[in-house]
Amino acid sequence: xxxxxxxxxxxxxxxxxxxxxxxxxxxxxxxxxxxxxxxxxxxxxxxxxxxxxxxxxxxxxxxxxxxxxxxxxxxxxxxxxxxxxxxxxxxxxxxxxxxxxxxxxxxxxxxxxxxxxxxxxxxxxxxxxxxxxxxxxxxxxxxxxxxxxxxxxxxxxxxxxxxxxxxxxxxxxxxxxxxxxxxxxxxxxxxxxxxxxxxxxxxxxxxxxxxxxxxxxxxxxxxxxxxxxxxxxxxxxxxxxxxxxxxxxxxxxxxxxxxxxxxxxxxxxxx
Amino acid sequence: xxxxxxxxxxxxxxxxxxxxxxxxxxxxxxxxxxxxxxxxxxxxxxxxxxxxxxxxxxxxxxxxxxxxxxxxxxxxxxxxxxxxxxxxxxxxxxxxxxxxxxxxxxxxxxxxxxxxxxxxxxxxxxxxxxxxxxxxxxxxxxxxxxxxxxxxxxxxxxxxxxxxxxxxxxxxxxxxxxxxxxxxxxxxxxxxxxxxxxxxxxxxxxxxxxxxxxxxxxxxxxxxxxxxxxxxxxxxxxxxxxxxxxxxxxxxxxxxxxxxxxxxxxxxxxxxxxxxxxxxxxxxxxxxxxxxxxxxxxxxxxxxxxxxxxxxxxxxxxxxxxxxxxxxxxxxxxxxxxxxxxxxxxxxxxxxxxxxxxxxxxxxxxxxxxxxxxxxxxxxxxxxxxxxxxxxxxxxxxxxxxxxxxxxxxxxxxxxxxxxxxxxxxxxxxxxxxxxxxxxxxxxxxxxxx
Numbered sequence: 001x002x003x004x005x006x007x008x009x010x011x012x013x014x015x016x017x018x019x020x021x022x023x024x025x026x027x028x029x030x031x032x033x034x035x036x037x038x039x040x041x042x043x044x045x046x047x048x049x050x051x052x053x054x055x056x057x058x059x060x061x062x063x064x065x066x067x068x069x070x071x072x073x074x075x076x077x078x079x080x081x082x083x084x085x086x087x088x089x090x091x092x093x094x095x096x097x098x099x100x101x102x103x104x105x106x107x108x109x110x111x112x113x114x115x116x117x118x119x120x121x122x123x124x125x126x127x128x129x130x131x132x133x134x135x136x137x138x139x140x141x142x143x144x145x146x147x148x149x150x151x152x153x154x155x156x157x158x159x160x161x162x163x164x165x166x167x168x169x170x171x172x173x174x175x176x177x178x179x180x181x182x183x184x185x186x187x188x189x190x191x192x193x194x195x196x197x198x199x200x201x202x203x204x205x206x207x208x209x210x211x212x213x214x215x216x217x218x219x220x221x222x223x224x225x226x227x228x229x230x231x232x233x234x235x236x237x238x239x240x241x242x243x244x245x246x247x248x249x250x251x252x253x254x255x256x257x258x259x260x261x262x263x264x265x266x267x268x269x270x271x
Numbered sequence: 272x273x274x275x276x277x278x279x280x281x282x283x284x285x286x287x288x289x290x291x292x293x294x295x296x297x298x299x300x301x302x303x304x305x306x307x308x309x310x311x312x313x314x315x316x317x318x319x320x321x322x323x324x325x326x327x328x329x330x331x332x333x334x335x336x337x338x339x340x341x342x343x344x345x346x347x348x349x350x351x352x353x354x355x356x357x358x359x360x361x362x363x364x365x366x367x368x369x370x371x372x373x374x375x376x377x378x379x380x381x382x383x384x385x386x387x388x389x390x391x392x393x394x395x396x397x398x399x400x401x402x403x404x405x406x407x408x409x410x411x412x413x414x415x416x417x418x419x420x421x422x423x424x425x426x427x428x429x430x431x432x433x434x435x436x437x438x439x440x441x442x443x444x445x446x447x448x449x450x451x452x453x454x455x456x457x458x459x460x461x462x463x464x465x466x467x468x469x470x471x472x473x474x475x476x477x478x479x480x481x482x483x484x485x486x487x488x489x490x491x492x493x494x495x496x497x498x499x500x501x502x503x504x505x506x507x508x509x510x511x512x513x514x515x516x517x518x519x520x521x522x523x524x525x526x527x528x529x530x531x532x533x534x535x536x537x538x539x540x541x542x543x544x545x546x547x548x549x550x551x552x553x554x555x556x557x558x559x560x561x562x563x564x565x566x567x568x569x570x571x572x573x574x575x576x577x578x579x580x581x582x583x584x585x586x587x588x589x590x591x592x593x594x595x596x597x598x599x600x601x602x603x604x605x606x607x608x609x610x611x612x613x614x615x616x617x618x619x620x621x622x623x624x625x626x627x628x629x630x631x632x633x634x635x636x637x638x639x640x641x642x643x644x645x646x647x648x649x650x651x652x653x654x655x656x657x658x659x660x661x662x663x664x665x666x667x668x669x670x671x672x673x674x675x676x677x678x679x680x681x682x683x684x685x686x687x688x689x690x691x692x693x694x695x696x697x698x699x700x701x702x703x704x705x706x707x708x709x710x711x712x713x714x715x716x717x718x719x720x721x
Contacts, residue, residue: 027464027467029461030461030462153482154604157479157482157483157607158601158602158607160609160613160616160617170485171481171482171483171484171485172482172483172484172485172584173483173484173485173584174485234581235581235582236580236581236582236583237582238582238584238604238605239604239605240604241604
């Protein structure tokens with residue numbers, strides 16, 4: 001059943017991803033009425049699927065790669081729905097919905113068989129550690145998309161191309177707010193997530209944990225994240241330079257994610 | 272039911288169909304048919320609309336009435352008694368000599384507005400029945416407006432409808448028709464892009480400002496120089512929510528006069544001496560400049576401006592010729608410069624979009640007119656069929672009761688009774704079928720004749 005719900009969610013995300021194109025690119029409100037309910041229902045089935053999986057495994061958060069990707073997909077959809085409700089824009093769906101489909105399609109049609117051997121996997125702190133870091137990743141990704149959309153909108157306004165059919169982008173100031181607010185939301189999540197992870201690591205592995213490349217990269221990412229918020233808030237960095245900065249931090253984030261394979265201590269599964 | 276009585280119902284229904292499908296009359300003038308000198312004579316101000324509608328509805332022969340009076344059109348829609356349909360129904364009776372239906376309206380114009388028919392005759396258009404419905408749907412959907420797609424007309428039609436209902440002039444025929452017109456207008460707006468573009472330079476500027484800042488709530492507008500166009504643009508921005516207006520002009524008293532003219536309880540205004548302009552410009556989010564002095568804003572002072580604003584975007588609306596803002600300013604990140612040509616270009620593009628969308632809107636109106644006409648042409652027939660069926664059912668019940676009474680000594684068993692019920696119902700249905708089919712056919716013929 002778990003897989004069935006997840007597959008259903010993927011199909012609904014797919015429908016939403018297609019419907020959002022005419023809704024956002026051609027400003028057709030009828031398609032918006034398909035995209036949003038499809039994404040919402042998909043998120044519901046996705047949640048049910050994750051909840052069933054975790055309940056069956058007697059734990060409360062994903063730890064294997066497929067589950068984690070699927071959870072990240074769900075968080076991105078939640079982000080999309082929040083933006084649609086708060087800012088009345090579905091433009092973010094052009095990027096977020098296909099990515100959510102990609103993140104959920106692998107676990108839906110080729111579920112992982114990894115076994116988690118980490119002893120703390122069922123404790124509340126480790127769950128919080130993972131949840132907070134996933135939320136920070138999702139926030140960073142949203143911020144990057146907001147910066148990209150800002151750049152596109154800025155170019156359109158500068159080139160004076162105002163065909164209303166393509167008037168799908170939110171105003172510049174709204175995009176700026178979304179980008180900055182996503183970062184401001186992500187920072188405490190990342191800080192708390194890393195702190196919790198560090199304390200747990202100290203207790204279980206000891207100081208050697210902090211010499212691990214994954215851990216070092218994580219702290220580098222945290223510093224980059226803080227720097228980005230500081231620069232954006234202080235100098236009002238927008239447009240092209242904001243995109244460069246966000247892209248840089250995003251790359252660091254991908255590197256942190258990928259560093260699991262290099263890490264000697266941040267690996268908790270058996271193949 | 273005897274054949275004679277059912278034939279009587281069919282005949283009377285046919286008459287009802289003919290009478291009821293030809294009773295709508297619309298007379299009017301608009302910006303394309305009449306000059307302002309004629310329109311202003313016919314115009315009825317809002318405060319007199321209720322009285323005028325009541326007077327019109329009181330004219331002999333008029334059952335329902337609605338008056339739509341705007342700056343671009345005056346239209347009178349009536350439902351009249353005894354309008355005879357047929358092949359002549361759609362002909363223009365106003366111009367080929369007023370006939371009874373138009374006479375009631377002419378009498379009203381004469382009595383209420385002291386206008387003779389001959390004064391307005393060349394300017395008046397007249398629509399009946401289906402064409403009147405089409406015209407009403409087009410007007411409500413803003414397809415007949417001077418600026419196609421403008422949203423005000425729907426509000427004006429709604430206002431006339433409200434007044435008409437209040438004075439009892441809009442009743443069972445006009446009320447559903449107008450409600451249908453509103454839903455058609457809504458459909459046109461949601462299914463097409465007809466109302467999504469702005470077509471005047473001032474409104475294009477306001478739309479662009481919204482694309483940069485989103486809501487203009489709390490934004491500051493700086494007016495550099497004075498002019499009719501810049502004044503109009505500032506007013507548009509204020510309407511969109513801008514809350515502060517600064518004015519800078521070579522003549523300070525003139526700047527003060529503009530600031531005073533635009534000040535309202537919700538708008539704060541101020542004057543900036545021209546020599547302090549560059550020190551104060553950072554306070555403004557939108558700068559409308561129209562001095563024509565040339566290069567008031569160069570890339571250097573725009574850079575300084577952005578630095579003071581911490582790179583928050585600034586929108587230059589340059590309506591001066593020669594231009595006040597150097598084109599290179601538009602290349603700076605955070606500066607958006609639109610000169611008069613750019614604004615006009617956007618307005619032209621938007622007009623083209625509107626025209627394209629108007630074609631799609633016309634198809635919606637055509638479809639809706641057909642649907643509504645079908646519905647109203649079928650309505651009297653449906654009533655007649657209902658009447659026919661009720662009469663037959665009463666007769667059937669009466670006969671069954673009589674049989675039951677005759678067989679009271681040896682009453683029918685429930686099974687036998689059920690069989691008799693089935694038999695009589697089936698017979699009634701089969702006997703009535705030709706009459707019902709004939710009624711439907713007549714309604715369809717009457718519709719195609721119209």
